Amino acid sequence: MSGMHMNAEELLHLDQHSRQRALALESFIVEAPAGAGKTELLTQRFLRLLTTVQSPEEIMAITFTKKAAAEMRARIIDSLVMADSGKLPEAPHKQQTFQLGQAALAHAARLDWQLLDNPSRLRVYTIDSLSASLTMQMPLLSRFGSQPAISDDATVHYRLAAERTLALVDDDIYGGIARLALGYVENDVQKLTHLLVDMLGRRDQWLEFANRQDTQQLAEQALTHLVSADIHAAADAFPPRLQAVLMPIARYAAANLACDIPQALLLDWDNVLPATVSALPVWLAVCDLLLTDKGTLRKSVNVRNGFPATPESKPFKEQFAEVVATLQQTPGAEAALHRLRRLPHKHDAESWQMVAALAGLLNIAVAQLWLVFQQAGEVDFVEVSQRALMAIDSGDGAAPRELAMKLDYRISHLLVDEFQDTSPTQVRLLQHLTQEWVPGDGRTLFAVGDPMQSIYRFRKANVGLFLEVAAEGIGSLQLERLQLCRNNRSCPAVVEWINSTFRHVFPPRDSVVQGAIHYRDFVATRADSAGAGVMVHPLVAGTDDTTENMRICEAARIVEIIRHTWADKPGASIAVLVRARSHLETLVAEIRRHHADLRFQAVEIEQLAGRQSVQDLLALTHALLHRADRVNWLAILRAPWCGLRLADMHVLAGHERHRTVWSLLNDVRISQAMSEDGRQRCQHMVHVLAEALSQQGRMPLGRWLESTWIMLGGAQTLWQAGDIVDVEAYFRLVERLDQQGSFSLERLVQEMDKLFAEPDTQADGQLQFMTIHKSKGLQFDTVILPGLERKPANGATPLLLWEEVAIETPAGSSTELVAAPFIPKGSAAKDEPNPYSYLKLLEKERTDNEGARVLYVAATRAERSLHLLGSVKPNSKGDLKPASTTFLELLWPAIGGQFLQSADEPSRPVSCGQALLADFVPQLIRTAEADIPLLYIDSRHDSISSGEKRGDTPVLSRQASIEASIGTLAHKYVEMIAAQPDFNGWLQRLPGLKPAMMHWLRMQGHFGEVAETAAGQVVKLLELTLQSDDGRWVLAARPQAAAELAMGHMGDNGLKRLVVDRCFIENGERWIIDYKSTRLPEKADAAEIRKAASSFAAQLEGYAALFATEGLPVRKAIYFMTLGKLSELL
CATH class of the missing domain: 3.40.50.300 (P-loop containing nucleotide triphosphate hydrolases)
Structure with missing residues (x-):
């Protein structure tokens, strides 16, 4: 229909x-x-x-x-x-x-x-x-x-089953099959393992056929039936009436050619060709007569085709031209005839031997897989x-x-x-x-x-x-x-363009074998809208433009479209749809560097391994587990928690390349040659990593890595809520692999490829980036489809292809399998039509047909407007032609004219692209100072403060009360805020930091709702501080300001260490401020606040004595975090 x-x-x-x-x-x-x-x-x-x-x-x-x-x-x-x-x-x-x-x-x-x-x-x-x-x-x-668990991704089980199967190579019973299969792939164990893994994941398609005894005979019948469909298609395109016209012409031409070539079969052609495999040689002779080597209908013939330059030949040439003209007007005739040249006759003996070997090997692999499933308790x-x-x-x-x-x-x-x-x-x-x-x-x-x-x-x-x-x-x-x-979704202007365009993009007819679907028109039912329609944005490259330049230019154009759309229709939903995730990399980078106000959601677009925080963790994991991994050791020194500058990196590792980086870090001579900043940062790394390496193997891997990362200061380098979710996903992956007993660095990297970074939770969803496949079922006011010129990824060449074919047997209809192994180089069958090349042709046709449908899905997501972007570069002759297998090639008949009109006006000067490329140079990001986080200060860093201040016990004792933990955690974050007083930025970050706070509280022995409630209280204390005038005044940047300033004081009982929360010089006066998270009534009046502050007078007098030699007037105050109020001690 x-x-x-x-x-x-x-x-x-x-x-x-x-x-x-x-x-x-x-x-x-x-x-x-x-x-x-x-x-x-x-x-x-x-x-x-x-x-x-x-x-x-x-x-x-x-x-x-x-x-x-x-x-x-x-x-x-x-x-x-x-x-x-x-x-x-x-x-x-x-x-x-x-x-x-x-x-x-x-x-x-x-x-x-x-x-x-x-x-x-x-x-x-x-x-x-x-x-x-x-x-x-x-x-x-x-x-x-009993019902087993179901695995969403059983690749690890497939791989284990494949490895166990090939491990039987020396087995007396099964070794012969394994050796035969390995020999066929030149003993490439990795290649054969990959084949088995792929086949096990699709065993529902072939398993019943692999166990049959009469496979060869039935498969040959199935192959015959499969190719017969193509012969029938050629017969339909070349009907008996036209064949009858060509017969005498063909006999004449064949008589003028050598008798030992295939076209000699036409000497006896006097009946309509049957659409059968047995007649295929004659069909191929007809193809040689009608078609060039490239598969196009001949425009003329000469003596080499059997038509000498004689008067006798003239009428035959004229009749031949008439036949060709008729075929040219018959849709699909040329392709149908050329396709006959690709049809295989039958399997060769070597192929059948390989199919039989693989069938036996696959049966063994399936048995091994079931054992793996039983051991894992999941399927x-x-x-x-x-x-x-x-x-x-x-x-x-x-x-x-x-x-x-x-x-x-x-x-x-x-x-x-x-x-x-x-x-x-x-x-x-x-x-x-x-x-x-x-x-x-x-x-x-x-x-x-x-x-x-x-x-x-x-x-x-x-x-x-x-x-x-x-x-x-x-x-x-x-x-x-x-x-x-x-169509109740799209405006008439969009629907009309889709109908008129895709009639020619889709195949002309349905085909079960080729997976082809012809186009079905539909009608728009909603009213049109202002500005509705399909807009083409041609990007024509200049002579010196690189691909990267054009992609950056395309990203800039997309940003213009987004801003223009929202200016025209505020709040409109916009989706940027791409064929592959990698096609968004340049756009994401452009927005993050130059258009940070454009918040977007990218669902399963950015791989987890692409996030900087996770890359740093991966480098840390490699470094800790492999002391000689020089690249990753240098990487963790450049990570934000250390941030070693290149000059110090060169001092450290630029000369002695035969030594490990860990050895160099512990070399005092090298340390003394560094800058003061570099030396402090390396000392911090050595202190933390020495402790970490001493604990290796004494705790679960995930916990060990996480503790090391936190001690390095990794948690302090996370600026967005999504970063916290990303690193937690990494630690969960490590923990899972460790618990399964399958952890290895190689496996970790493989599993990382399957995980994606958390989308921006603060984005409102009005701008979304996703693959076309992910967009199916969704709709957006505006759809932007960039990268029309990009080719789809080339699939790997499989070692085995197969096709299910319905055939008729004496016992009735049945479904059989045509299987064909890859033809290796040097094989006699390599250059001849063979089952493998034919099945590969079918796969390509189905993939190409599906590509048209993918494009259709993308276009039909648009409600009001569809924007198409693609770039093209003139070839050596100056012509503009789209690359094959691209969306641009499919759309060229509809939009190619607009590219040709733009050919004389390149999209922008080359220098623009070069300037943008310069902006892509990453900058070193690092913490302001290298210091072990307060969360892990040990008992040597004692404090003399009373109440909530640190006493004679470790700063974060696991026995500390929840109130003390709240105070300590709040103090640390206030210290970080004072170091980077971007108050509005911190207000945005705080909600996303709550998981990190909860993690730290759990490490202090506070779990469940207690930890969650406490973290919420810390967030509220910090928010109140950042929103209050007094809090901002206390934390504002000033010359000679300090936070958590540690100073020594010689008292009656010897040297004591005091920590001043906040001090600075303002208008020639030294201010000393102590933070208190002490609970006071929300409506406490000034008198009550002064009374509460006075109870800490002695403590602040002790702090003031530390600055006595400074000679400046000293002012002392208490900042109550629960009220956001500062109370000066008079």
Whole structure:
């Protein structure tokens, strides 16, 4: 079904008809384009079905993500609540939902379901949770026994199973298979391990075929069937009538050529060519006659093609030209004929030997994987889905009946969302769930999706399954095909551009084998908006422009678009969508360096390993675990907690390269050659790291690293709440790997690649950066799509490719596997058409077709405006041509003209890009002074202060009261604020520092709510200080100001160490101020505050004596942090 040739009125009529039919008690498959209101239709269908069943559990809705399942459940419940309110909504589609909801509630009331009080009776599953539920409820049939945990990422298990498999190379029984497979990959263990890991993750696609005995014969039949589809396509493009015209011409040409070339087969061509593999040699001879070596139809022929320059040849040449002209006017004819040259004949003996070896090796790997799963006590989703299939397909017909008994109800109605993203295993699950259903028995299947938005091939999704089910049904169940044609999201200007453009971007026809979907038009239903439409921003590079220059220029243009959009429509939602996360790197850097006011949320965009705080931690981990890792040891000296300058770095490590950095740090001679600043910073590092190295192995790895990092001052270098979350994620990862017994530096780096930095929690969400895949299902007022010229990442060349093919056998229809191993260099089959190259061609075509759909998904996120940015550079001839496999190539027919118009006006001078590049030089960031954090001062640093001040015990004794801990922590942060008196900046940072405060409090023995409450009190004390006039006056920057100034005093009992909280000179007077977190009544008057301050007079007199030799008038005061008040002692 297609609305490609319909006008708007016809499309709307088709849409209305489809929506009405979708509520009938029959089985349907619905195509719902972007913005069509698919979720609303599913909700209405669910409500309609509720009026027909005896129990709500008879209806089961299935989708693919937890988020989508939660949204569907919430939409159904909200619709029931809306219906229960009795208030009719204004929107027409909501009115229908309202009426269906009221009917459902009335039916539920008659049967006493109490749905609103028991919404858990509504069955909305993800496909994975459904499989898990089936195995849990049928443990014997699934052969699981007790339900294991399910791993979200089982790569570590796959790798261990692969390593154990290859470790059998010397085994008497299995070693031969392993050696044969290794020999095929030139004994590259790493390559074969990677293959096994990849294959184990997709074992649901090949496992049943790997165990068959008659694999070769059936696979050859499957290969024949697969290539026959291409021969049929060529036959359709080159019909019998045209063949008949070409036959005498071909015989004439063949007679004029040597008899030992393939074209000699045309000498006897006098019948229409059958669309069979046996006729392929003659088809190929016809291709040689009609096509050039590059696959284009010949514009002329000569003696080399069998047409000598004689009068006799002239009529044949003219007739040949007529045939070529007809083929040129036949869409797809040229490609269909050229494709025949890529078709393989059959597997060669060497390939089959390798396939057999790999099949045996894979069976061993699967057995090893099950042992790994048992030892780990967890499995992957593939195992769960396979066991679910096993549970409901026992082979004797009993499973469906047992399923109904176990579930305490029969499934009467299935609804499947996002059906375009199903995999073969998931379709088989649906087949088994519906295998006893027959037309007219009242049970229905309702599948809905948009094949134009099928973009998850990397998750094993196969859009061809949507086409197959639409055409053939599932099992014996036939589905009526419906099509929605409305777009309720985008403005007409955007929709019209999408329709006119993507008709030519998408393939001309659907193809199950090639994963091709032709374009389906839709109609905008919302009113147009001022400024709506699609804007193209061509960036044409100058002769000397580099790629990096153009990317920086593109980032600057994006910033202009954002600012212009918000100036035109304040608060508009904006999304910058990219094909790959790395495409945002330049833009993020540009905004952070020059446009910090643009707060954005980047969801799963920035890898955790890309954050500076985590990079420093990773370097620290490497350095501590590997003393000879010179690069990482130097890195931790440049980290903010040390911040050693380059001159001191050179003194330290510029000459003696044969020694470890740790050895150099402990060399007194080298230390004395450094600057005073560098020497102090290195002494701080040595002090902390010596203690850390002495504790190595005495505590869990994660705790050891975290304690070392805190002692170095790492926590003080975190400026944003997201930084704290990032470092906590790092420590959790280290802890997890350590507990699993699988920690290694290599594994740590591998796992880091899977983690992402926390998005900016202070951003309001109006500006978002994400990949196109992540944006699916979302919508934004404005969408910016940069990097149109960027190529997708090249996938690795797999060692094995396979394809499922349905064939007919004497026993009936079956699905078989065509598998082909990589053809190594030097093989005789390398340059000939072979199964591997053909399957690789299919993969490329499917990838290219999916690329067009990815672009469509990006464009259809826009409600009001879509901005397209791409750069192109003239080639050596001065021509502008987009690179292949890029979005720009797909859009070139629609937007290429605008690039050509800009060709004479480069986007900006080259110097602009060079200047911007200069701004990208990172600056050294470091703490103001090197000092072990107060949090870890030991008992040698005693204080004489009374009350909350430090006494004869360690500063942060674990036995200290919570009040003392609050005071100490507040003092330390006030000290840091005084060192960097950016009061507004600190006010913004404080809420995000609460987790770090809680962590420190836990280390002092305060846990749970006590630590959380205490941290909150510290934040309040600091906020009050920063917001009060007295607090800001006390902490303001001044000459000769000091915070936490330690001084020695000779008393009656010997030398004592005193710590003055705050002192400075103001107007020729020495001020001495002590902080108190003592609780006073919030409404204490001046007299009460003076009385409280006077109790500390003796303490401050002792401090004043320290400055007696200074000769300045001394003024003493107490700052009460709980009040934000300063009280001078008179």
